[in-house]
Amino acid sequence: MKKRKIFFVTGARSEYDIMHPVLEQLQDSGEIDLQLVVTGAHLSETFGKTVRNIERDGFKIADRIYNLLSTEDKVGRIAGLGSQVTALAHTFNREKPDIIVVVGDREEAISVSLTAAYLSIPVAHLAGGDIANDGNIDNSVRYAATKFAHIHFTFLEQHAQVLKMLGEDEYRIFNTGNPALDKFIHCPRMEKKAVQPLIEFNIQDEPYIVLIQHPIITEVENAGDQIKETLEAVIASGLKCFVNYPNSDAGNFAIIENINAYATKYPDVFHLFKNLDRVNYINLLRYASCLIGNSSSGILEAPSIGLPVVNIGSRQRDRYSAGNVIYTGYDREEITAAIKKSVFDEKYRAEVKAIRNPYGNGDSASRISDVLKTIALDDKLIYKNITYKVF
Known part of the structure; x- marks a missing residue:
C-alpha cells in the first residue's frame, strides 16, 4: 500500500520548533512519506542558517526555496512572498503531496495555503483562531490562511470557537493544544x-x-x-x-x-x-x-x-x-x-x-499525527463552504 505523502513547509526556527514534535511522531511511525520544504530565514546565514538543524534532525528535504530578500523595505517581504508562491506552486505540482502542513502567521502560512488550495491539495493549518490586538500583519495572515485551509489544529478551545464563528465546518477543527509544549515539557x-x-x-x-x-x-x-x-x-x-x-x-x-x-x-x-x-x-x-x-x-x-x-x-x-x-x-x-x-x-x-499552561500538557503531537495519518482525503475535505447564513 502506498504511503501517504505529507509535506511540512517551514521558513523560520520558531515554527519549526512548533512542528518538530509532530515531525518526530510521523517519522517514527514509519507509516508516512514525510518530507519538508525549507524556505525563508532557515536558508540565511544572518539568521543562523537553521536548515542545518533540520538536516541534523534527519528529516528529508524535498526542496529549498530561497525567497528572503536582504532589505529593510516593507516591499521586500511581499516581493519575497510572491516569489515563494511561484516556487511552491512548482514544487507542489511536481511532488503531489497528499497533505501539506503549515504553522501560524508568517508569510509561509498564506503562501502555502493559497497555493495548495488552488492545486486542490488539502492544507492542515496549526494555530488558527488566535487573537492578538497588536496591529501586526500576522493577524491578517493567520485568518486568511484559515479560510484557505482544510484542516485546523487549534491551541485553545477558544480558538476553535473563533474558527466556527468564521464559518469553518466543525469536522475540520481539532483542538489539540500546542505541540511545541511536548518538547518543552519532556525535554531532558x-x-x-x-x-x-x-x-x-x-x-x-x-x-x-x-x-x-x-x-x-x-x-x-x-x-x-x-x-x-x-x-x-x-x-x-x-x-x-x-x-x-x-x-x-x-x-x-x-x-x-x-x-x-x-x-x-x-x-x-x-x-x-x-x-x-x-x-x-x-x-x-x-x-x-x-x-x-x-x-x-x-x-x-x-x-x-x-x-x-x-x-x-x-x-x-x-x-x-x-x-x-x-x-x-x-x-x-x-x-x-x-x-x-x-x-x-x-x-x-x-x-x-503555580500557573498551569492552558496551551497544552505534552500530548499534542500524537493527537495531530493521528489525524494526519487517518483523515479521509476526499471531496468533502477539499470542497469548502461557509457554514453561517445571513439570509
Missing part, C-alpha cells in the same frame, strides 16, 4: 553547569534574563529606538542577559545593529546568539529568572516552566495569557520596574510558578 533537563559551556557565559552564581525582541511591520521606523530602551532597561536592572537575534521582518537590521553595538560595549552584560538548538534553548530558559521582549514563547511556552515574562510594546497584546506576563510600553523605566518585579518579587514569582 541539563544541570546548570552543563548549560554554561554551551553558551560560553558564566551563569552559575547569579540570576540572568533572556531577551527576544522582534520588529513590528507597522512600527519599522521605531525599531532601533525601541530596542535601545529595552537594552538600557537591562543595564539598569543589573542583570546579565542572553539576547536572541530577531526574526527576518522589516526593522530587524536596526535591532541587530543595536544589540551588536551594546554587546560590544557591555560584554559582561550581553551575550548574543543567532540560534541555539532546542534542548539548549529550553534549558537556558529553565534556569533564567525572566524572559523579556515580545516573543510568542512567553505566551505559549514559558508558563510550562513557571517563567515570568515581560512583554514589551504592542506585539502579543490581548493574546490569551496564563497570567505569567507583565505588559509594558517601550519606556526603559517601566521595563526596568517590570524586570525587577519578575526577578526579585518572591511572592509574584511563587504565583507564576
